[in-house]
Amino acid sequence: MARQTPALATLLPPGLQTALRGRRLIVGHRIRGVSLGRHRSRRAGDGQEFLEHRAYTPGDDLRRIDWRAVARHDRLVLRRDHSEDQLTLALCIDRTAGVEEAPGQHSRETYVRALAAALALMTVGQGDQLAFSVHNGVDTSFSQLRPRAGAPALAALSRALHQPLGPEPCPWLSWAGRARMLLPRRSLVVVFSDFLDPIPGRPAGDRSGDIEVLGALSSLRARGHTVVLVQSLLADELAFPWTGRRLLEVRAPGGRRPPVEGPGMHLRAGYLQALGDHLEWFRRTCEQLGLRRVAAVTSRPIEETLLSLLAVCAGQVVTSSPEAVG
Amino acid sequence: MSLLSPLLLLGLIGLALPVIAHFLGRERPRPLQLASRRFVSPQGEVLTHRRQLRDRALLALRLLLLALVVFALSRPTTLAPSRMNLVATPHDAVIVVDVSQSMLVSTSRGQQLARAIEAVEALVSALPAGSRVGLVTTDPLAPPLPLSPALERPGQWLTRELEDGGIRHGSWTLASALPRATDLFSGDEQAPQVIYAIGDGTARGLASLPQTGRVGVAVVPVPIFEALAEDPLDAAIAEHVGIEAVTWEPAREVDPRAVRITGRVRRHAGYPAAEDEDVRVREVGVELEVAGTKVGRTQVSLTGFDSEGFSFVHTLSPTDGPVAAAVSLALPSPDPLPGDDRFPLWIAAQQRIQVIVVNGDPSELRAHDEVFFLATALHSVDAQHAFEIHGRAPEQLEQSLRDKGPEALAEVDVLILANVAAFDEDVMPALRTAVEAGLGLWVTVGDRVTSDAYNDRFGGLLPLRLREPMTAGTAPGQATARSEGMAPADLAHPALQGLESDLGVAGTQTRRLFLLEPDPEAAHEVALSFQSGAPALLTHEVGRGRVALLATSIDRDWSDLPLRPGFVPLAERTIDYLAGGRRSAGRAQLHIGDVRVTAGDAPVLVIGPDQSRTSIIPDDDEVLRFDKTHLVGTYRVERDGQLEDVFSVVSDRRESVLSAPSQATGAGRPVGAGQSLVRSPKWRWLVLLGAVALAIEAVIRRRRAS
Structure with a gap:
């Protein structure tokens, strides 16, 4: 008998559950859904927002004649409104194993799962569709990239988030290709990852791998998707608090890179400089490619990060920079 | 070859320590998994050194270095016949080292004092097993090292003191240091007792040693070249x-x-x-x-x-x-x-010497006045710049002493009592105090002087007690001679030093004089005496003051001394000498290490040539002793911020005569002395080898680093 998967809501910390009450997931652009929903659509329909006037042609619904306009133009004019469609939220979650938990802080895994679960619950709760693809370090599920609505979608996501983890890196390029094919146009795509070493085989100073991944993700925009990158960062990764003479052996998750030894006090300065340069480059590149980015620093209260994420999804500009290095 | 400290070879076990420490002390790195590992760059190679033995040749060289150090610490030596005269059986040895200033002479083989320390180490290493050794230096203030079986202590102590600059040049000769060395032998030991004296051949060094020592204690002079097994001429000293x-x-x-x-x-x-x-x-x-x-x-x-x-x-x-x-x-x-x-x-x-002449027999006729000739002599051309003479009546001086006490004479250098009747008893303590404070007192006799009164009142102030006045020629067997001639002056007297010929008073005829009571315990010096041998002019010191007594009159009443050509220099030199109590402080000269002893009832501050300040407190006898005179230079003595006294410290000029030490081995040989073996240290070669290995190690390390 298979073990029953806990409900997705159990992944939410109590404070986050409170913060979710009364909030909605809003996107800042017009979507193009397949069925009616609550989000403004680019096509004409039965919405509340005025789209255009056009001349009446026989056969049109007489209820849509705009009588005020008829009075002004002295001919029959039909009012057309924007439709309101269902949103499709696509979650791409990189759950590669191997990150350490810091005492008193969320681990990257719990932090990401909580944010993803919150978005999924909000989406399904407001009647939108959910699609997801979770990379658990062993394989990547592409089957769930077909949008679904309701409790089955949440149950499937919960199962995927509770699967054991492995060390294999996320196949970003193939994932992006599948997503382009399977996701409906103008979806909201939220990608969770640390984006620190997306293609480990490359030399440390070589950013070609980063450029390939970001290029693949930005290619989703060609189909009208809004792509939001949630970069999960551990507080220790940003601060490198090992400043003593104690010898450290720094390993990459899954042994993707050879370990490096050295006293923390000797390693720290170079590390912080390189990391700071990379994050700055990553931020500027995202801006250039039209990718929206949210830093999810695990030392930051998760409620604040979720609010920032919702604001970014809604097209607002978030100026706070929680990922200060050093 | 033998080892003086073979147990130290156990230190070779320590060679394993670096290797063991390497394996045990390898620091286990703390594993740290970071997704941002990509941004961590390795820093240097030092860490891999801790994890594995990379340079085994360097390790071997360093282990060899450590082995050399251990072997050198075990002090390998070879035995060779000693040229020193050592007692061959275990005994108690006290080494006396000459640390006088002559030991600072530079020889072709280094400073003599450093060589003396090497000689001490060589001597100690040659002592038979079971001996005990102590150490004394010629500095009276340096504490002795008591007898101990730890033979390395004297050499270590001297080396440390030499490096720290703590060796002082004392006032003792090697011979003067022997009693302290002898005191280190408690006397109840059965082992032979030998004092080994190490020094140079100067008068304060080996040349000062007596021919015989205390019964039961042999004194062995050990010239440095003998202890170091050198030829006497190896350590050449250039002329100086x-x-x-x-x-x-x-x-x-x-x-x-x-x-x-x-x-x-x-x-x-x-x-x-x-x-x-x-x-x-x-x-x-x-x-x-x-x-x-x-x-x-x-x-x-x-x-x-x-x-x-x-x-x-x-x-x-x-x-x-x-x-x-x-x-x-x-x-x-x-x-x-x-x-x-x-x-x-x-x-x-x-300064002009302040002289008060108390005329006990004034006369309106100048030639008959008691002090006419004296005053005339002191006003001669040569002396007029030197003396400032004031006359005073006896009653005036007595009253002044009664009123002011010793302060009445505070500004006076010399007081001359010329045929003055003895003062009253109540003024004598003030006069005595003034003399002890440095006043010069010259007493000349005459008709007004009575021996009983003077002996009672002046007491110890006079060099000798007076007897009755005697007329020349009245002595038994002297019926024909009516006067007493003057013997040649004693030019060795401090008052007459420097005169190249006789004083010029040989023809003096004295008709009447005071005889003096002989006192063998009285410390007086006779400058002039009559042909009969009776003292004519004698002096002694009372405290810081000086007193002279002329046994005849200073005018023509009893003697024609004032008419003699030598009277002027006699008066001038006598007064100059008597004033020395006040003025001679500046001339005080001590030899290095001497003790400055002065009278005083209040603490004083002595400021040395290095501006060091030493407070001296008088003892119960109101004597001030200052013994920190190991620096050549000028010293100032202050009391309550006022300059009280000055003196200088010079080195003993005998130290300048550096004779070959082979000429100064005058002391006796120890009983039972025989041929012994002296250990020749070989660890110096090991130190040299270690230095070469260290240089090679540095080269290898530099090459590895580059």
Whole structure:
């Protein structure tokens, strides 16, 4: 008998559950859904927002004649409104194993799962569709990239988030290709990852791998998707608090890179400089490619990060920079 | 080859320590998994050194270095027959080391004092097993090292003191240090007791040793070259020059404040002695320094190993008190013995001596006045700048002493009582106090002097007690002679020193005189005596003051002494000598290490040449003792911030005569002395080998680093 998967809501910390009450997931652009929903659509329909006037042609619904306009133009004019469609939220979650938990802080895994679960619950709760693809370090599920609505979608996501983890890196390029094919146009795509070493085989100073991944993700925009990158960062990764003479052996998750030894006090300065340069480059590149980015620093209260994420999804500009290095 | 400390070879076990420490001490790195590992760059290679043995050759070389250190610490030695006369059986040995200033002489093999310490170590290493050793130096203030089986202690102690600059040049000769060395033997041991004296051949060194020591304690002189198994001429000493003597005197004929400083510079031969044809004329500069400023320079030419005189005349500025001065040699090259190249002294402008003459028998006829001849002599051309004479009636002086006490004579240098009836008893304590404070007192006799009264009142102030006056020729067997002649003056008396010929009073005829009671315990000095042997002029010291007694009258009543040509210099020199109690402080000179003993009832502060300040507190006998005189230079004594006294410390000029030590082995040989073996240390070669290995290690390390 298979073990029953806990409900997705159990992944939410109590404070986050409170913060979710009364909030909605809003996107800042017009979507193009397949069925009616609550989000403004680019096509004409039965919405509340005025789209255009056009001349009446026989056969049109007489209820849509705009009588005020008829009075002004002295001919029959039909009012057309924007439709309101269902949103499709696509979650791409990189759950590669191997990150350490810091005492008193969320681990990257719990932090990401909580944010993803919150978005999924909000989406399904407001009647939108959910699609997801979770990379658990062993394989990547592409089957769930077909949008679904309701409790089955949440149950499937919960199962995927509770699967054991492995060390294999996320196949970003193939994932992006599948997503382009399977996701409906103008979806909201939220990608969770640390984006620190997306293609480990490359030399440390070589950013070609980063450029390939970001290029693949930005290619989703060609189909009208809004792509939001949630970069999960551990507080220790940003601060490198090992400043003593104690010898450290720094390993990459899954042994993707050879370990490096050295006293923390000797390693720290170079590390912080390189990391700071990379994050700055990553931020500027995202801006250039039209990718929206949210830093999810695990030392930051998760409620604040979720609010920032919702604001970014809604097209607002978030100026706070929680990922200060050093 | 043998090892003095074989147990230290256990230290070789320590060679395993670096390897064990490497394996045990390898730091286990703390594993840290970071998704951002990509941004961590390795820093240097030091860490891999801790994890594995990369350079085994370097490790082997370093282990070899450690092994050499351990082996050197075990002190490998070889045994060779000793040239020293050592007792072959285990015994108690006290080593007496000469640390006098002559030991600072530079030889071709290093400073003599350092060589003496090596000699101590060589001697100790040659002592038979089971011996105990102690140490004494010629510095009276240095604590002795008591007898101990730890044979390495004397050498270590001396080496440490030499490196720290703690060795002081004391006042003892090697012979003077023997009693302290003997005291280290408690007397109840059965082992033989031997004192080994190590030093140079100077008069304060081995040459001072007595021929015989205390019964049961043998004194063995150990020349340094013997202890170090060298030939006597191996440690050559180049010839050197030194200041032999410096004196000063007023040069009143030049200026009332002028002083003439004279001295001699001697050229001392080194050894081995230079051949005669190699002895060239040597020009030596002599400089005079007054109050820290060089004020004069002269040149002396030294032909052969002899002395040559020099002289400076310097006029002091009109400042009060003595001035520190120094005569030093200006040599083009360093002198092997620098200790005698500088002579400090205090000089002072001659103040006019304040003289009070108490006329006990005044007369309106000048020729009959008691002090007419004396006053005339003191007003001669030469003396008028030196003396300021005031007359006083006996009653005036008595009243003044009653009213003011000793302060009545505070400004007076010399008081002359010329045929004065004895003072009342109540004024005598004040007079005695004034004399003890430095007042000079000259008592001349006459008709008004009665022996009983003088003996009662003056008591110990007089050099000898007076007997009854006697008329010449009335003594038994002297029926024909009606007068007493004067014997030649004793020119060795301090008052008459410097006279090159007789005083000029030989023809004096004395008709009446006081005989004096002989007292063998009285410390007096006779300057003049009658032909019969009776003292005519004698002196002694009372406290800081000086007292002279003329046993006849100072006018023509009893003697024609005032008519003699020698009377003027006699009066002048006597008064000058008596005033010395007040003025001689500046002339006080001590040898290095001597103890300065002065009378005083209040603490004083002694400021040394290095500006060190030492507070001296008088003992129960109101005597002040200052023993920190190990530095050559000028010293000031202050009381309550006022200059009280000055003195200078010079090195003993006998230290300048550096004879070959082989000539100074005068002490006896120890009973039971025999041929013994001396250990020759070999660890110096190990140290050299270690230095070479260290250099190779540095080269390898540098190559590895590059």
